[in-house]
Amino acid sequence: MSDAAATRSLRVRVLGAGVAGLAAAGLLARRGHEIEIVDEAFAVPAVGTALGLFGPAQRVLAELGLLEDVRNRAAAPRSGRLVGADGRTLAQLPAGGALLIPRSELVRLLLDALPDQVARRTARIADVRPLREGADLLVGADGVHSLVRASGWPGRGRARSHGVTILRGTAEIPPPEVSETWGGGWLFGITPLPGERTNWFAVIPEHRSPTVAAALTHLRGVLGERRAPIDRVLEAARAETTLVHGMHTAPPMPWPVRENVVLIGDAAHAMAPNLGHGANTALVDAAALTASLARHADLRRALRDYAARRGIAGQAWRVGSAAMANLALADRAAPARDRRLRTLGALSPASAPGS
Numbered sequence: 001m002s003d004a005a006a007t008r009s010l011r012v013r014v015l016g017a018g019v020a021g022l023a024a025a026g027l028l029a030r031r032g033h034e035i036e037i038v039d040e041a042f043a044v045p046a047v048g049t050a051l052g053l054f055g056p057a058q059r060v061l062a063e064l065g066l067l068e069d070v071r072n073r074a075a076a077p078r079s080g081r082l083v084g085a086d087g088r089t090l091a092q093l094p095a096g097g098a099l100l101i102p103r104s105e106l107v108r109l110l111l112d113a114l115p116d117q118v119a120r121r122t123a124r125i126a127d128v129r130p131l132r133e134g135a136d137l138l139v140g141a142d143g144v145h146s147l148v149r150a151s152g153w154p155g156r157g158r159a160r161s162h163g164v165t166i167l168r169g170t171a172e173i174p175p176p177e178v179s180e181t182w183g184g185g186w187l188f189g190i191t192p193l194p195g196e197r198t199n200w201f202a203v204i205p206e207h208r209s210p211t212v213a214a215a216l217t218h219l220r221g222v223l224g225e226r227r228a229p230i231d232r233v234l235e236a237a238r239a240e241t242t243l244v245h246g247m248h249t250a251p252p253m254p255w256p257v258r259e260n261v262v263l264i265g266d267a268a269h270a271m272a273p274n275l276g277h278g279a280n281t282a283l284v285d286a287a288a289l290t291a292s293l294a295r296h297a298d299l300r301r302a303l304r305d306y307a308a309r310r311g312i313a314g315q316a317w318r319v320g321s322a323a324m325a326n327l328a329l330a331d332r333a334a335p336a337r338d339r340r341l342r343t344l345g346a347l348s349p350a351s352a353p354g355s
Contacts (some may be wrong), residue, residue: 008297009033013135015125015148017042019051019103020265020282021141022110026064027290029115036119038131042111047243048102049168050075050191050199055097057280060287066109073109074099075192080178082341085334087227090182090341098276100191100199102170106279127151132260136299139289140263141282144248144270152258159248159270163206164329166273167219169242171198176229182338185331188223188230200233201273203329206246213239247272249322254315257307260299264289269314271321274328281317285310 010033014021017039025037053061053070061067076099082091114120125131125142128151132138140148150157175198180189189201204222209215220234250270256263265282288310296302330337 010136010293010299011134012036012137012139013038013131014139014141015039015128015131016141016143016265016267017111017120018141018143018265018282019106019110019279020267020286021139022107022114023060023064023283023286024139024141024264024289025118026110026114027060027286028293029118031290031294033293035117036121036135037114038121038123038125040122040124042120042122044108044111045104047168047241048104048170048193049201049243050100050193051103051106051279052098052100052191052276053106053283054277054280057283058097058099060283063287064110064113066113069109070099070101070106073105073194074101075194076100077178077192080180080191083179083181083227084338084342085181085183085226086338088338088342090338091344093180100193102193102199103279136260137303138261140261140267141265143266144250146250146263146267148261149250149253149263149267152261153253156251156253159250162247162249162272162325164203164247165205165207165215165244166201166203166247167215167242167244168201169199169237171200171233171236171238171241173198173232173236175199176232179229180328181227181230182328182330182334183223183226184334185329186223187328188226188233190229190233198233198236200237203247203325209244211239212242212244215244216242247325249318252315252318254311255307256311256314257303260303262289262303262306264310268310269318271318272325273321274324275317275321277317277321281314285314 012033014025014037025035029035077095080093081089128147144159174196175192186204191199193199256268264285289306292302292306
C-alpha cells in the first residue's frame with residue numbers, strides 16, 4: 001500500500017532532453033511536480049532513423065497522450081526474416097506489435113508535449129554537483145556517457161567500447177524486404193519507415209573514416225554483392241541521411257539510485273542495439289519513476305522502490321542485448337551458428353506453413 005495520502009510536490013531537475021528525459025519531465029509535471037529540464041541544445045535529431053516501440057513503451061506513450069500521434073507517424077511491420085550470409089532464412093521474426101517511428105519524430109512529439117510549466121534551461125554542463133542545489137531530486141537522463149553517473153558512481157562512469165562501427169540511415173526507396181542479415185562478423189538490417197521509405201543499419205568491424213561519405217564507401221566495399229536487397233539499399237543510401245558511430249554500453253548498474261540522484265534510460269543501462277529495446281526501457285523507466293514517487297511520500301523510500309523495480313530489469317536488457325550482439329557478430333563460428341538457428345527455426349511453430 002502507498003504510504004502517501006497525497007503526493008507532495010517535488011522540485012525535480014532532469015539532465016538530458018532525449019527520450020528518457022523528455023518522458024520523465026512530461027510525466028512528472030503531470031503529477032504536479034515542479035520540473036526543470038536541462039540540455040545543451042534541445043535538438044531534434046537531423047537523421048530520422050527508426051526506433052522500435054513495443055507494448056510497454058506504447059502504454060507509456062498513451063499515458064502521455066501521444067500514442068495516436070505515434071501510430072500516425074509510424075510503420076507497423078507484421079514480420080521479418082533473420083537471414084544468413086548465404087541468403088537462406090535462419091528464422092522468421094514476428095514483429096510483436098512493434099511500431100517503427102523515426103527518432104526525430106518521437107523526440108519532436110515528446111518536446112511538443114511538455115507542459116507549459118516545465119522550465120527549460122539550455123546549458124552545457126561540465127559539473128553536475130550544482131544541479132543538486134535547490135532540487136529535491138536530480139534525474140540523470142544524460143545518455144551512455146552520463147556525467148551524472150560518473151559523478152555519483154565512481155568507477156562506473158566510463159562507457160565500454162565494443163570495437164565495431166555502426167552505420168544507420170534512411171533511404172528514399174520502399175524496403176526491398178524486412179530482414180536482418182547475419183554474416184561472419186557483420187550484420188545488416190532493413191526495416192520500413194512511413195511513406196514507403198527504408199530504415200537500415202549495419203554493424204561491421206571497427207573502421208575510422210574521415211567523412212560519412214567515406215564510411216559509406218567502405219561499407220559498400222565490405223558488404224557489396226553479399227545479397228541483392230542489401231545492394232539496393234546501399235545504392236540508395238546517402239551521406240546526408242546516414243549516421244556513423246561506435247557501439248558503447250554502460251557499465252553494470254544494478255542499483256541506479258544514490259541519495260537524491262537517480263539514473264534512467266541509457267545513463268543507467270545503455271545497451272547494444274541488437275534487441276531494439278533502448279527507447280522502450282527509457283520510456284518504462286520514466287513511467288516507473290513517476291509511479292514510485294506517487295506511491296510513496298518519502299523520497300528515499302520512493303527511490304528504493306524505483307530501483308527495486310527497474311534496476312535489475314534494465315540490466316537484464318543490457319546483458320541480453322550484449323549476448324545477442326555477440327551471437328549476431330560471430331565470425332569464425334558463424335557457419336555452426338547458422339546451422340543451429342535453421343534447426344531451431346524448423347522446429348518453431350512460428351515457422352510452420354500457414355502460421
